[in-house]
Amino acid sequence: MKVYIAKITKVLPPSYNLDYISEKIYPKELTGEKITKLAKKFAKNMHIKQKPTAIDLNSIPEVKLKRKEDHPKEWGKKVVKELSEKIGIENIGFLSVAYNVTYNKDFLPNLASQIVMETGLKTDVPPEELAYYGCAAGIISLKNAVDFCKKYNKAAISFTFDQCSNIASFIYDPKDPLFKEAIKSNLLFSDGGVGILLIPESMKDRFDYPLIELIDFKIAHVPGNTIRMEKGVFVLENNLKKEIPPIVSEKVIKPILNERNISISDIKEWALHQGGPTLLEEFKKPEVLGLSEKQLSVAYDMFSIYGNMSAPSCLLVLDKYFSNKENKSGTRGMIVGFGAGYYIASALYKWE
Structure with a gap:
C-alpha cells in the first residue's frame, strides 16, 4: 500500500x-x-x-x-x-x-x-x-x-x-x-x-493536488558527543561539521540510493536539516555527497529565515517544496535529519 x-x-x-x-x-x-x-x-x-x-x-x-x-x-x-x-x-x-x-x-x-x-x-x-x-x-x-x-x-x-x-x-x-x-x-x-x-x-x-509518496526510510544511530548538553548549556563542538556529514551520507543516504539504483543527480529536492551554512557546505564535497548549490539552496534559504529549529528543521525545508504545487510528477526528493546522539535518518519520496 x-x-x-x-x-x-x-x-x-x-x-x-x-x-x-x-x-x-x-x-x-x-x-x-x-x-x-x-x-x-x-x-x-x-x-x-x-x-x-x-x-x-x-x-x-x-x-x-x-x-x-x-x-x-x-x-x-x-x-x-x-x-x-x-x-x-x-x-x-x-x-x-x-x-x-x-x-x-x-x-x-x-x-x-x-x-x-x-x-x-x-x-x-x-x-x-x-x-x-x-x-x-x-x-x-x-x-x-x-x-x-x-x-x-x-x-x-x-x-x-x-x-x-x-x-x-x-x-x-x-x-x-x-x-x-x-x-x-x-x-x-x-x-x-x-x-x-x-x-x-x-x-x-480526496485531494485534488499533487501529493508526495513516501517510498523508503533509513534510520541509524552512531554514538557521538560533539552535540550535547553540558551543565545546562547546549554545546556544538567545532569539529561536528566535519564529523557528521560523512556519517549521514554513508549510513542513511547512499544506502537508499544504492538499493533503489538511483544517482545523487536524480534527487532534485533535498530537504536537509539546515544546521547552519558551514555544515551544509560539507555536503558539497565530492567525498561526502557532491551536492550542488542549487540542490542546497532551499535549505540555505530556510536557515536564513528560521535559524536552526532542531527536530522540525528538515520538515520546514520539505514544507517549502510542498507549498510549490506545480506539476512535479516523478520528481524525487530526500528528507534528511541528523543530530545529538548521533541519531540520523532519511526518507526517500516521489511526487505523483
Whole structure:
C-alpha cells in the first residue's frame, strides 16, 4: 500500500531580527558594552535574518513563555484541527509527537495524550511521544505514521516541534568556559513546529493536488558527543561539521540510493536539516555527497529565515517544496535529519 503526504502545516511564534534578539539577551546595561558587541558580532556571522522565538524577551534573564498560544499543547491542537479539516477527524487513527525541548511542564499524562483528549481524536493505537531523538526525530515520527497507515488503512498525523529557547543559558561571565557556547546556542536555535498529514492510497482521491509518496526510510544511530548538553548549556563542538556529514551520507543516504539504483543527480529536492551554512557546505564535497548549490539552496534559504529549529528543521525545508504545487510528477526528493546522539535518518519520496 502506498502512503502519501497530503498536507503540511507550520506553527510559529513571533519572529524577530537576530540583531534585535542579541541586544535583548545581552543588553549593555546588564552585560557591558564589550559583551553586547560580541553578541552582535556572533549574530552577524550566523547569516540568520529572522528567528522565531517563544521566549519573553523582556523577561530575560528569566526564561518564560511569552504567549499562552505558544504552549506546545496549543500548537498540537491547532495542527490536529488544520490537518483534519479535509478528511474528518474520525478518519485519523494515530498521532505521533516528536521534540527535544518543550515548555510543557505538566508531562503526565504525556503531551500526545493531552492533545488527543482535547481534540477528540479517536486513535486506533496509543498516541506516541518521541523525546530527545535529536534532529532526526521528525523523520522517525514520519516512519511510524507511515507504518500505521499501511497496517490500518487510515490517516495519521506526525507533529514535530522544538522550543529551544526554553534552554537559553544566560552566561555573562567571559571567564566561564561555556560563555561563547551559550552565546552561540542562544542565537542559533529557534522555536516552531511542523504538522504532517499522512494518508493511505485509499484516501488519495480526496485531494485534488499533487501529493508526495513516501517510498523508503533509513534510520541509524552512531554514538557521538560533539552535540550535547553540558551543565545546562547546549554545546556544538567545532569539529561536528566535519564529523557528521560523512556519517549521514554513508549510513542513511547512499544506502537508499544504492538499493533503489538511483544517482545523487536524480534527487532534485533535498530537504536537509539546515544546521547552519558551514555544515551544509560539507555536503558539497565530492567525498561526502557532491551536492550542488542549487540542490542546497532551499535549505540555505530556510536557515536564513528560521535559524536552526532542531527536530522540525528538515520538515520546514520539505514544507517549502510542498507549498510549490506545480506539476512535479516523478520528481524525487530526500528528507534528511541528523543530530545529538548521533541519531540520523532519511526518507526517500516521489511526487505523483
